[in-house]
Amino acid sequence: MEIKVVKNVLAANENIAQANRELFEKNRVLVLNMISSPGAGKTLIIEKTLEAFAGDVRMGVIEGDITTTLDAERLKKYDVPIVQINTETFGGDCHLDANMIANAVKDVDLTRLDALFIENVGNLVCPAEFNVGEDCKIAVASIPEGVDKPLKYPLVFIESKLAIINKIDLESVLEFDTEKLKNNILKVNPKIEIMSISAKTGAGFDGWLKWLKLHLKK
Amino acid sequence: MHEAYITENIIKIVDECVRKERPVPAKITVKRIKLKFGKMSGVVSDSVKFCFDIMAKDTILEDARLEIEEIPVTALCRDCNRTFRIEEVCFFCRECGRSNIEILTGREILVDAIEFS
Numbered sequence: 304m305e306i307k308v309v310k311n312v313l314a315a316n317e318n319i320a321q322a323n324r325e326l327f328e329k330n331r332v333l334v335l336n337m338i339s340s341p342g343a344g345k346t347l348i349i350e351k352t353l354e355a356f357a358g359d360v361r362m363g364v365i366e367g368d369i370t371t372t373l374d375a376e377r378l379k380k381y382d383v384p385i386v387q388i389n390t391e392t393f394g395g396d397c398h399l400d401a402n403m404i405a406n407a408v409k410d411v412d413l414t415r416l417d418a419l420f421i422e423n424v425g426n427l428v429c430p431a432e433f434n435v436g437e438d439c440k441i442a443v444a445s446i447p448e449g450v451d452k453p454l455k456y457p458l459v460f461i462e463s464k465l466a467i468i469n470k471i472d473l474e475s476v477l478e479f480d481t482e483k484l485k486n487n488i489l490k491v492n493p494k495i496e497i498m499s500i501s502a503k504t505g506a507g508f509d510g511w512l513k514w515l516k517l518h519l520k521k
Numbered sequence: 522m523h524e525a526y527i528t529e530n531i532i533k534i535v536d537e538c539v540r541k542e543r544p545v546p547a548k549i550t551v552k553r554i555k556l557k558f559g560k561m562s563g564v565v566s567d568s569v570k571f572c573f574d575i576m577a578k579d580t581i582l583e584d585a586r587l588e589i590e591e592i593p594v595t596a597l598c599r600d601c602n603r604t605f606r607i608e609e610v611c612f613f614c615r616e617c618g619r620s621n622i623e624i625l626t627g628r629e630i631l632v633d634a635i636e637f638s
Contacts, residue, residue: 305553305636308538312630314529429523432563457561457610460622490611492619 307479316433319401323408323436333521336420336435338459339443340452341425344469344479346374347502348443349420353381355512358517361417365407367399367424372416373507375420382409390424398429414443417519425493427452431459438518442495443489446470446477457491465496472501526615527630528576531556534632535582542637553636554568559592561627566591569633581637582610 311317327334338347346366353362356476363384366374375387386407390396404421411419421437423430431440442463444452446472453460464487474481485497498514500507535554543549558564566589576582582611594607599621605614607627613620 304542304638305634306538306542307634308534308632309634310534310538310632312527312534312632315530428563432523458561461561461612483536489620490613493612493622 305373316401320434320436332413332416333418333519334437334453336421336437336440338423338430340427343409343443343445344502345422345443351502363416363419365421397426398424400433427456427459431462442466446473446479453487453491460491464485468499472504526574528569528572539637549581551582551637553586554632556589557629557631557633559629560629561594561629569610592629595625596622598622
């Protein structure tokens with residue numbers, strides 16, 4: 304006999320993501336899932352944001368890495384709740400899933416947070432496939448990666464609400480065509496918002512801080 | 522992508538569904554599993570087949586044949602109301618060129634039907 308089932312294979316993850324979403328919503332916490340290749344500058348963006356909003360916006364960070372607590376160590380001095388997730392000591396999962404986030408937030412007092420950064424494992428492919436209950440995904444593309452990444456790894460840009468082009472201080476040194484990168488991002492997602500910044504020099508950073516404040520829920 | 526994880530979930534779903542249909546303990550053999558993967562789901566069919574051969578061993582799915590249907594990426598243009606296929610990475614309406622589109626299909630990872638005896 305044949306039975307029709309039509310079941311989503313990723314339903315298990317989706318169900319947990321939905322529960323996370325409800326928990327975040329109940330506490331009015333803005334949750335941002337930051338995705339990029341390794342070395343695009345996610346941690347520095349978070350670091351400078353914590354610095355800029357110290358005493359103003361209450362933030363927390365979930366750090367996802369395959370291994371090491373280097374990023375969490377780096378953010379320690381800002382005195383905000385930080386949970387480090389290591390997917391495996393000797394090379395494990397290439398992304399964070401909803402269940403890892405559900406476990407990580409158990410240690411965080413969400414009632415005392417306005418925003419929670421989830422710094423995903425540096426990888427442009429897999430993190431885009433898994434919802435974790437975030438309000439939105441943010442794709443970070445840095446100039447040294449070249450103009451073609453949105454075309455090569457479209458899904459992360461399709462799934463993101465905002466694309467941050469980072470390291471624009473390298474624009475002239477690398478003779479980089481930022482407009483071309485923007486066009487390629489828009490080609491795969493015409494609705495995405497794009498901003499250009501340098502987390503290092505602070506160029507364009509005000510725009511990012513404004514964006515973040517605008518999206519806070521309390 | 523995550524074909525081992527996906528295959529594990531497929532086996533779990535099929536096992537649960539079949540046992541629900543046959544609550545009385547009896548010998549069940551799953552013969553055919555119909556899967557639907559969207560072109561934009563990131564799933565590699567050959568890898569799922571490879572994982573399935575290994576992971577289904579010694580289960581009621583051991584002899585099952587995987588039938589995989591690929592679902593194209595289609596979208597609806599909210600401006601001109603046309604439905605169209607997206608063949609390459611360019612998410613604009615093929616007719617009017619505008620960007621007010623909604624993806625209709627192409628992200629599916631589904632267990633569609635199961636045949637068993």
